[in-house]
Amino acid sequence: YPSCFFTCETVRVLELCYPNQRMLLLKPFCLPALKTLHLTGATFNDKDQGQDKNGEEEGEFFSCFPNLENLILLNSSFRNLNISGPQLRNLEILIEESAWVYSWLYSPESKIVISTPRLASFKFEGYVYIPLVSSITYLPYLEKVYIHLPPSPRFCTHFIRDIIIKQRMPLNLIKTLLQFPNANSVTISLETLEILAMDPGSLSSHPSPFCNLxxxxxMAPRKCSNLILPFNVITYLTKGSSFCNTMVVKFPDPKESQKGGY
Known part of the structure; x- marks a missing residue:
């Protein structure tokens, strides 16, 4: 791309898509008017150095967009991803299986750090059995949260599954949910509930995450004929809300799950 493409002062929407290969973001961006950014197949750090080619720490990339409001990261690879934005309102992170493998090769201790004080909606879906968010600023405007962690990737051996999912992911997921106390609308998949149910001890030793739910x-998976609901997990998610007497809990319809689901 020409250099002027990365420093245009009038671009408001930008979508860069490399669906079948890695896109290493090397050139510095300066897009002060950008409102919406959609990246597919992006790589945010050098595999050997843990930094980008300019020597900057991961996450400095997003400081180039001071007015960014909507960010979608699809199938991206990273080691330690720092997402910051004073105006960011909507954040979606969707990581497919191939990107999960790539991130795991970087470091099994990958993490996502979010510093977005005006964030209103957060969506995460993908094969990341590591901390989704390791540290986050206070989010007074966050209302909607969507979490879906699919079953283990096809390549995942029983040994890896035991270490990553059973030993790490339940507690990491609990700590992540605890950072969204103001969310009043939460959508979560049954697979995600099953991960939480693997560690009942942590459920009992940690407070309920949502005080305004x-x-x-x-959500149920596609073509699911039998739905098993871990009610201890549902109780954990709902018992801390000040609206527990009027809360609406929508359970999946088995008939609808057989037709589609997610």
Whole structure:
């Protein structure tokens, strides 16, 4: 791309898509008017150095967009991803299996750090059995949270599954949810509930994450004939809300799950 493409002062929407290969972001961006950024197949750090080619720490990339409001990261690879933005309102992170492998090769201790004080909606879906968020600023405007962690990737051996999922992921997921106390609408998949159910000890030793929860929607996978609901996990998610007497919990319809689901 020409250099002027990365320093345009009038661009408001930008979508860069490399669906079948890695896109290492080397050139410095300076897009002060950018409102919406959609990246597919992006790589945010050098495999050997843990930094980008300019020597900057991961996460400095997003400081180039001071007015960014909507960020979508699809199938991206990273080691330690720091997402910061004073105006960011909507954040979606969707990581497919190939990107999960790539990130795991970087470091099994990958993490996502979010510093977005005006964030209102957070969506995460993907094969990352590591901390989704390791540290986050206070989010007074966050209302909507969507979490879906699919079953283990096809390549995942029983040994890796035991270490990553059973030993790490339940507690990491609990710590992540605890950082969204103001969310009033939460959508979560049954697979994600099953991960939480693997560690009942941590559920009992940690407070319920949502103090303002008004609406909880549970999603079932496609073509699911038998739905097993871990009610201890549902209780954990809902018992801390000040709206528990009027809360709406939407359970999946088995008939609808057989037709589609997610």
């Amino acid at each position: 008004k609406h909880l929607k549970l």
